[in-house]
Amino acid sequence: MQRAITILAFWEGMNQNTQKKFLEGIKTECSPLIKYYDDDMTQDDDESIKLLTRQIKDDLDDLKANWEDKFGKDMEESK
Known part of the structure; x- marks a missing residue:
């Protein structure tokens, strides 16, 4: 739960461009392989x-x- 709170706090401090980069990083670096x-x-x-x-x-x-x-x-x- 603490991790989620920390991530949300970072998210709220990001501008829209940084949020897009963050989501793209999650998508490419943290998502499992879909096969x-x-x-x-x-x-x-x-x-x-x-x-x-x-x-x-x-x-x-x-x-x-x-x-x-x-x-x-x-x-x-x-x-």
Whole structure:
């Protein structure tokens, strides 16, 4: 939150030309690479379902690991 307040304070002190340069710098230096990708084009339906299932499982595994890091391995054990 403090970073946002600092950036807004700088923004309010900038003239319009400097604001444009700042936004262009954010766009070119801080934005992630946008790359088009369509996995459906190269795979049949069964393969795409398997891939999607795997991606969902990986996301859930990451979510579970983050949950365990924050709240402990098993919430049921603490009851």
